[in-house]
Amino acid sequence: MINKLIKFVMGGISNTIFSYLIYCLFVIFFNYKVSYFICICVSIIYTYQINTKLVFGIKSKSRIRYLYFLIYLIQIILGLLLIDIWVNKLLINIYFAPILNIIFVSPIVFLLSYYLSRKFKI
Numbered sequence: 001m002i003n004k005l006i007k008f009v010m011g012g013i014s015n016t017i018f019s020y021l022i023y024c025l026f027v028i029f030f031n032y033k034v035s036y037f038i039c040i041c042v043s044i045i046y047t048y049q050i051n052t053k054l055v056f057g058i059k060s061k062s063r064i065r066y067l068y069f070l071i072y073l074i075q076i077i078l079g080l081l082l083i084d085i086w087v088n089k090l091l092i093n094i095y096f097a098p099i100l101n102i103i104f105v106s107p108i109v110f111l112l113s114y115y116l117s118r119k120f121k122i
Helices: 002-029 032-055 065-089 097-119
Strands: none
Touching: 002 032, 002 097, 032 065, 032 097, 065 097
């Protein structure tokens, strides 16, 4: 599990930088929720490639990959709910709110992905 966690974190760091830059660019032109949604969708494509191939070793033809998309759907919904709470309820700056999402959502995504990989012995 430690080796997978290290790979997950390294992939997460590169994904975080990439997706945060996308968010910052789009938030100039769109509402922060729309920007976050676009950012997270691009991020999921990037993360899917890293997590399935590098971290958890999922074959591209595996039917299990579709379960990962369910995890990413959970990530989108939870992320959108949290960013709304950060910005509207707690009055956190729109540029800092996505960083808080990473802190709260990433562990959930890792645990769900790890469980999935263990459950199906990937």
